[in-house]
Structures are given as structure tokens and as C-alpha cells.
Amino acid sequence: MANAVQSYHHGDLRSALIEAATARLSEYGIDSLSLRKLAEDAGVSRTAPYHHFKDKSALLSAIAAKGFSDWHTAAKRIFEQEDKTPKARFREFVHEYIGYAADNPEMYELMFGRTIWQNQAATNDLKDVAFPCFQFQVTMTRYWQDKGLLPNNQDALRLAQVTWGTLHGIARLLIDGIYADSSHIDEMCDCAADLFMQKQP
Amino acid sequence: MANAVQSYHHGDLRSALIEAATARLSEYGIDSLSLRKLAEDAGVSRTAPYHHFKDKSALLSAIAAKGFSDWHTAAKRIFEQEDKTPKARFREFVHEYIGYAADNPEMYELMFGRTIWQNQAATNDLKDVAFPCFQFQVTMTRYWQDKGLLPNNQDALRLAQVTWGTLHGIARLLIDGIYADSSHIDEMCDCAADLFMQKQP
DNA sequence: AGGCTATGTTGACAGTGTCAAGATAAAACG
């Protein structure tokens, strides 16, 4: 990866850019992520990235797509632990969701933030990865309803939107710096889980 | 207000900047809000704003402070309607919260977004207005607990964080463009309210 | 071998936040 830098053609600039971007994202944050710096990291000129991505937003979408893919895998892993009770898995999911956001704040911001979703800016490639991820939330909700953990008198889609909204909201309040004190994350997660499962204390 | 433009000294540049910023914010969004354009709107040079605000973030904080003040007033008005039942007021609060966000997406983004809260960037002036607003959420939560609407076996602070998180999450998913279909806002609000008040169907 | 195409380059433009240094007017002070 570090050898063929001298040649005129990079070889795999697209991957190199995504890699550099992911690294810079987690280290310096999305706000100070510039195409020019990424190009420099990859050892190419400022405008080279434009032969692989339509614009900056397209590059960001590509990174986010990777994030969605990873998260979807993680969510499925938690959800499909046969050896644990549905209730335990539900609680674990809540903790893991917030945990993922807290551990990867800039990636979370990118994936679920306005940068790539606003004004229908989302790439089709991104939607293809993200929508199944959203859909999985509904699938899980329906399952938990069937198991009696979540209220059965609510539409699964609405309920999924609300439960996801809760997790998303807590995650954002944390990573955006509004909940300055992040020492009670687990307590908040438990409180949320308890609230959802009010009938099963 | 539009007369003394010719004079060397503006007179009330600070207010003019905030006014111009508020107008531009709701019309063009926070991303395309630049100090230079605001200065032009006010009829002064690019760097004049720096005599009234430390930097761009300070100006944004000032606008947000106004937003918090307004929202706090609105929230109190809803909460203190003596002629309505606590339950009705709770439900109304949920709808109004999401409604405020949906009607003023850019202001909401500014008030509750990372722009002004990240890295302890928040001004003290801002905190002085915002914290009571947050605190009011806890006060209301405790009240609703006392009235038996919300579970009494939870710490009021945690519960307030979770319920607020829910509202915030739904609001953000809507205004950030992730919930592309905004035609079921009211249903989501009712679902959330029902979920919180599970024991009072 | 020759040309097409993917990929890379430099130059340029409009825009941004922000600092430094100088100009002006209003307010404070003797």
C-alpha cells in the first residue's frame, strides 16, 4: 500500500481515500474533514478525488455506507443470540446502540446526521445499505411485540420509529455535548429499557 | 431602523446582526449562514461583527439563546393550562415539542445541535438561558410522575432524560431528513405518548 | 501501432472565518 506512491496512477485511490477519511473522521471529527487533506494523505493532487466521487457528499456517503453495513452486522449478532432471553437481548441492544454511538461519535454523526440525508442528498448506494438497516429495527420491534416485551396494541412501524427515536435522541444528546455528564449512560439505558417494558418489570 | 445607514457608526449593530441572522437562518439554513453575508445585510464591513461577538459561534449562541427563551415560554404556557387535565397537557406537550421542531427546523438544529454545544463551546449567556429550560423538563417529569402518568419507580432526572431523548430523537430524525415521510408525525407523537403512559391507556 | 478512456495534474475562482493595523466618531474627563 505504501510502495507504489511514485507512479502516476495511484492504483486504488478510491479505497485509499475512504481509508484516510475514516481515520481522519474518528480522530479529528467530521467538521475538519476536507477533500484536500484526504488527497494529501493519499499522495495525490487536490482534484484527483473527483474522478472517484461526484463531490464531497458522495465520499461521505461511501464512508457512511460502510458504517451502516458494520452496524447492521453488529445488530444482527446481538439480536440472534439464541442462548439469551429476548428480554436480555433487548436490554443489551439498547446498551449497545448507545455504546456504539458513544464510542464512534463522529461516525454516528455522519451516518445519522443531516450532512448526508438532508435535501435528498443521499446516494442510492447509501440508501441500499441504510434502508435494510432501518427495516431491521422494525423487524426486531415486531419480534419484541410478539414476545410481549413491547406493547402489542401499537403499530410495529410507529413503535419502531419511537423506540429508535429514543435511542437516537439519547445518543445525539450525548455526542453533541448537551448531556455534558456522560457518567450515567448505563443508567439512562436501563431507564429507557424499563420504560419501554413497563409491563414486565 | 432603516434610516441611519449612512452614518459611520451603525447604532445597534448587535441587534441588527441577530435579526438578520434569524431571518437568514430560517430561510436558507444554518449551513449557508456566513458572517460576511450578515455584515452585508446590516450594511457594514466584513469584520465589524467582531466588535460585538467574539467569533461566529458566539453570534450563533446569541440567536440560540433567544430560541431557548421563546421555547421555555411556550413550554410553560402549555404546562400551566389549568383547564386541561394533566394527561391532555402531557399529550399536547409532546405534539407541541415535535411541532416546534418541525416548524423551525433550522432554529431547532441550532439550539440542540453540536454547533454550539460541542467542546464546551457554549457561551455562559447561552447556558444561563438553556439550563433552566432543561431543568423545566425535569420539573414537568416529576409532576407527571406525581400525577401517575409516568412510572413512579424511576428517578425523575433519568426519566426526564429519556423522555426528552425520545422527543429530541424523533425531532432530529424528522428535520435531518431521515424520516423522509413526514405525513405521520401526529401518529408518532401519539404512539410515543401512549408508550410513556402505558399504565393509563 | 494507434486511439479511447480512466485517471491524474495544475490553474483558477468564489467563498469562508479571522487577525492586524489604521480611521472615525462618540463619550469621558480635565
Added chain:
DNA sequence: CGTTTTATCTTGACACTGTCAACATAGCCT
């Protein structure tokens, strides 16, 4: 009243951004 301080505003400059246009290179296909 005159003078000096202070608040406010101005121009100039810098480093940085995303992105377009025009040109250069090299690998691939016929």
C-alpha cells in the same frame, strides 16, 4: 470648552475550503 480615551467600523491580508476547466499521462482495446 478642548483633549484624550474608548468603542466602533474599515481596509488589507492570510490560510483554508469545494469545485470547475483545461491539460497530461498511462493503461487497455482493437
